Amino acid sequence: MLFTPIYIAMTFIKTWRIRSFRARLLEFLSGNTSVAFCKVPENAAETPTLSSRLCTNPKNAYLCDLLDYTNATRICSMKPMQCIEINDWVSCAGGLPLGSDDQSPVTDLDVEVLFECEMEPNESSSEQDITTLESMGQPVAWKAGSHLAIVIKTNIENLSAIGFNFVGGEFVIDHRLPVVRVQTVQLSGEPNKATDPAMRSLRSEIQHGLKQSFNVFQWPVHAALLRKLSKVVDIKSDTRNSTVEMNGGTEAPLDTAIPNKRHITLADVSVNTGKSLNADDEVLKPEEATINLEIVQKPPDKSPEKHGTTDEKVGKPDEVVFDNVTVEIQHNITPKKSSLRLDLKKGTSQLSTSLLNISSQIKSVTTHKRIVSTKKPQPVVEACSQVKEDSQKESPSQQSTPKSAKCSRPLVNTKSPNVLIYSDSIAARDNLEASLRKVLDCDRYTLYSVTRETLETGAWRGRASLVAVAGCVGRCAPLLLAHLLDGGRLLALCSDLLHTVLPYYKTAEVRENEVVQFSYDKWKSVKMKHHIFCYQASPAKKQFSTETDRQPSKYTGHPGHELDIQVLASEETWRTPSLLQATDLTNNGIAIFSQIHLEVDPSDYLGEEGVKSNEARLGIIHKIIGDTLGLHVKDPKEVSHIEYTRGFFLGNHVQKLSLMEQWCPPSEAPRVQKLGDIRIQWCLRGETPIEPPSSNFLPVYVYECPDNFSTVEYYDNLTSRSLGRVVIYTDIVTTTMDLVGVPLGHGVAAVARRQSHAVGRRGNTWLSPVGQAVMSLQIWQKMSPTLPLVQHAAALAAVRAIRSIPAYEHLDIRIKWPNDIYFGREVKIGGTITLANCMADNVIITVGTGVNISNSIPTICLNDIIAQHNRKHGTSLPYITVERFLARYCSELERTLDYMTTEGGVEAFLEQYYQYWLHSDEEIRVQTEGGNASIVHGKVEGVDEAGWLIVRANGSTLRLEPDGNTFDIMAGLVAPKR
Known part of the structure; x- marks a missing residue:
């Protein structure tokens, strides 16, 4: 009784893994893609090619995804779809080539698959290991040479089981033939039915042999007959094709004399092999397995010829006319090998869940090339998920600017x-x-x-x-x-x-x-x-005598x-x-x-x-x-030490002093205030800081201006009433988010020239080199339904700060949902982070923003983009400074937040948001979370009033939470963050 639950559990686990495998196959078969499973003996002299040589376009195949790899197995997807022209293949009608029944239990035949099998049976395989051809799908055509190739039509469920069993060990089909390659293909043409009398007789001979008992049936004889029929069909096809190519049509040239040439029929073809067809003979070594196919001239026919049309003189359409030739074909017969079991101890790896994870x-x-330097890069894309279904549907307005062209994600950036x-x-x-x-x-x-x-x-x-x-x-x-x-x-x-x-x-x-x-x-x-x-x-x-022999x-x-x-x-x-x-x-x-x-x-x-x-x-x-x-x-001689600098309090003097009195009453001297992990000392005229600047202490001078930030340019471009009007500035700080980490006031901002420990969403590290516009801003609002849209409004404001400038609207700066700023579809140049806390009836929102303005590292910056635009279009757009960008950003954000609270404001906001985002009508995949994780295909429809992404999939609407998912636009995948 104990074995029954164990068997049930093992069956359930296997079924679950096959379903997961199926979901992965569906993902990789979408688009113009082929998937290949191939095996090679360990330390084989020749490894399998990416695509089968039987395809018409194997040289064009390039690797898309390496799904799994061991010493004995290669599993990959490739583009473009690999095609097979089967006009020179033999039809599988009548049970050929292996005696499989014409009737297959498989339905919904929508996938075409190529099998390549060894011609030497693996006698060590048991009957339980054999998978019959008809159980996998409907056989269509076959070709025999050094290997036996068969194409079948099947469905995705069967292909999933085939692939899963293939990578799990030795995979054998009828007559114990080991399968060395399984590959999805696209078929064209019709297989040759071999209907002339001579071919029919050979087909009958093959079929008769398949009906013999196991003790009488001789596989070597059967294999030789398969090769013979396949070669005749192949030669006829090649000759017919060459005639068409030479004459530019399907008919033979008129009134053409063909001296010393005869009509070739099957009787003219003999197969000579250096290998005896007795079942007791030993298996040949590869170099011994040579088969000579000799086409000899038939003696002149003495029977009286019938006179007729010119076409009749040339021959019947099924007959081939060509010179006497001898064709020698080398068949490299791979010696019979034992089961290719996967063994970790031998340096191979078993089928694992990694097979299901690569995309x-x-x-x-x-x-x-090596560079010794001191500059910085960009943040990592975030990752997590909640998916909820909703029957409602929202459609974004039509984009007024063209979408960025979608391209394949470069795997190596x-x-x-x-x-x-x-x-x-x-x-x-x-x-x-x-x-x-x-x-x-x-x-x-x-x-x-x-x-x-x-x-x-x-x-x-x-x-x-x-x-x-x-x-x-x-x-x-x-x-x-x-x-x-x-x-x-x-x-x-x-x-x-x-x-x-x-x-x-x-x-x-x-x-x-x-x-x-x-x-x-x-x-x-x-x-x-x-x-x-x-x-x-x-x-x-x-035996080796040199180090080279060993290594x-x-x-x-x-x-x-x-x-x-x-x-x-x-x-x-x-x-x-x-x-x-x-x-x-x-x-x-x-x-x-x-x-x-x-x-x-x-x-x-x-x-x-x-x-x-x-x-x-x-x-x-x-x-x-x-x-x-x-x-x-780093330069080995360089000493890594961050020198923190003092800060400056910028803005209207009356407003600054009023805020200081709220934060630090005049009776408290020196005026030291704790803002989260950092203490600030507000220094008036003539006051000396109690300690030097450090990672957790910042002296801020109220009546002085910084050298590296132009207050004149900043305030000349600032049109907001509140946002960004009062600024705490410093050249270097751990993170500006620390400076506004406690309630200070609506519109108070912190700006730094550089951050030593900048943070992104969900604790990700954010690189913040000199040249990046960095600002953390406090926004105080009453509780309202539009609060979730603030992070989207911040991303929109960052884009509009650039593209709303006349002559800059054509720069391809866009929003990636929910909070990233991209140039085109591939390069991230900025992003935002939004945090919120409640105090009484106020919601205090802290928005951190960083955009590459003049820093060419770690990715690209706005001024590089402007320079490219000028070179391409012959324009002379001036560069944008950090001060101008930040001022325009605050102004745009305040304007956006203001009209979002008015009647119809959310619709107006979404209309502008869609104008600059990357995802309208984009076809994507959604990965669900939990034990039954799967991939769902859908189309982006927009965002709802809470900022959740709306995706239409399988007739229903999915709403994806911005803080629970990561959107990989290069892979077109929304996945749960991990």
């Missing part, structure tokens, strides 16, 4: 500011992060320590300049491999990722807590701790990619590779593998002796990150 487009090729750090050990993660912070230019990069769950989502792909991992990555390995093959950068320290990228390296010795010596570049005999597992390359030759210089096991392998350093005793570099020669991705614990300070285990080794360690990391991986690094 994105691969189109970019990236080059990097050379300007991405994000460096991701992952380790299964907290200590290793912290050590790795600390080491990278000492080397990387942190004005350009944000460092994120991520969880395994975050890494497995794949949402970071295309947004990471570097992924650094230490230790075991497990099911994340296929994603990291895909990142490398997309042109990305990887740093792997003592990690099992080595086996996935370079499967040759899986011969290991165990050396626990061993300290070794190695040399790299100018650092000689450096002492450091080795990884507990000491991996060597499995030798390509059984391969190339790896071609990833379809469409060739990896150049360099051993950068070896430990001095056993010559084990200490540092390895793998470079993808297709997309220039680079991975560095260290079998030395580079993340750990050697002083921790060597004491004083490790001080020198630690200096070498940081130097080695600096060189690898800068010279090899091409990221921006």
Whole structure:
């Protein structure tokens, strides 16, 4: 009885995984896309091509997504859809080629699939392992050569089960034929029914053989007959096609004499094989498997000829006329192999949920070079979700400006500011992060320590300049491999990722807590701790005499990619590779593998002796990150120290003093006020700060003006009544959000030239270099239904601050729902963050805004965009200053908030919002959350009065919460934040 619930549970789990697999397939089959599952024996001499060679357009195929990868399995999607012309294939009518029944239980045949099978049965397969052809779909056509190819029509449910079983181990069909490739294709033409008398006789012979009992049936004889029929059909088709091409029509040339040529029929074709067709013969080696197809001239026909039309003299349409030829076809018969079970111990990985997590487009090729600098990058896209259904429907007004052209997301963004750090050990993660912070230019990069769950989502792909991992990555390995093959950068320290990228390296010795010596570049005999597992390359030759024989210089096991392998350093005793570099020669991705614990300070285990080794360690990391991986690094001589500066209180003097009396009564001297995590001292004339500026103390001068902010330009462009009229300014502060972290007053703003610890939504890091317009603003409002729209109003105000200027309206600056500012569809140049608190009947909203104005890093800035526009259109638009932008932003935001509270104001606001946003009528996918997560396809209709995104899907309306979801516009996916 115990086995029954276990069986039920296992069946349920398998069904759930197949359904998840189906949802993923639906996603990748949308659009002009093919999906391929292919297998290759471990350490095979030749790896499978990206697309089948039987397709008409395999050379045009480019990789879209690497769904999963092991030593024995490749699963990917590709564009464009791969096509097969089946006019030279044989029809599957009558049970050919494997005796399958013409009637299939599969209905709704809307997917066309190519199967490629080995011609040598796997005798070790049991009857329970065999999947019959008709159970998978309706067979359409077949072709036989070195492999047997069959195309069937099936549906997505069956394809899901096929793909799931294919990647789970050996997949065999009728007669125990192992399937080595399953690929979705698009068929054209009609298969040859082989209806002439000679072909019919051969078909009958094949069908008769299929009806024989298992003991009598001889597969080698059957395979030879399949090849014979297939080759005749192929030759006839090729000849007919060449005639059409030469004569420009479908008819043969008129009145043409054809001396010494005869009509070729099946009787003229003989098959000679060097292999006996006896069942007891041994399997041939590949080099022995040569089949000669000889077409010989038939003796002249002595029978009297019938005279007729010119067409009759040429021959019947089904007959082919050509010279005597001998065609030799090499068939590389792969020796019979055992079941391709996936084995983690052998460096492969089992089918995992990572198969269901990868989505994105691969189109970019990236080059990097080392730069030592001191500048900064941009924030990360947020991530979370709630979906609720509603039957109501809202439609946005028609856009008055053209939408930005949608394009595929570049997976490798050379300007991405994000460096991701992952380790299964907290200590290793912290050590790795600390080491990278000492080397990387942190004005350009944000460092994120991520969880395994975050890494497995794949949402970071295309947004990471570097992924650094230490230790075991497990099911994340296929994603990291895909990142490398997309042109990305990887740093792997003592990690099992080595086996996935370079499967040759899986011969290991165990050396626990061993300290070794190695040399790299100018650092000689450096002492450091080795990884507990000491991996060597499995030798390509059984006997090797040189280091080159042991260490391969190339790896071609990833379809469409060739990896150049360099051993950068070896430990001095056993010559084990200490540092390895793998470079993808297709997309220039680079991975560095260290079998030395580079993340750990050697002083921790060597004491004083490790001080020198630690200096070498940081130097080695600096060189690898800068010279090899091409990221921006610090000057080793540079001392990282932030010098905080004093602040200034700007605005009308009467208003400033009135506010100061409310915050700090005159009796309190010195006037020190605590604003969240920072204390402010308001300094009047002649007053000296009680301490110097720091991360938590800011002296603010009331009667002075700053050197780096033009108060004249700012107030000359400011037309608001309240917003931005009073400003706390400082050159550098941790974050302006700290300066307005407590209730101060409606319209009070904080501005900084630079922020050292800026924050984005949900705690994300925000890079804030000099040249970025940065402002945090307090807005006091009464409770009203329009409050949720304030964050959308802030994004609209930032865009209108630029595009409402005459002659600047054509700059392609737009809003990405709900709060990001984009140039076109690909480059983020700014964003907003909105927080709210209630005090009595007031709602105090703090809006933080940052927009790149004159900082060309980390992505692009407004003045770069203006310069591009001027060059392209021959205009001379002047650059915009930070002061002018901030003033116009405050003015636009106040105007927008004012009319939103009037009758019809929300409709007027949405009309303007749609004019500048990116999403009208955009087809997207919505990922639901929870245990039954799935992908729903729909179309964006607008936003409702609460700012939720309205999506029409499957006849119903979904409303997506802005603070619970992340919208990846490049992938067209709204997904729950994690």
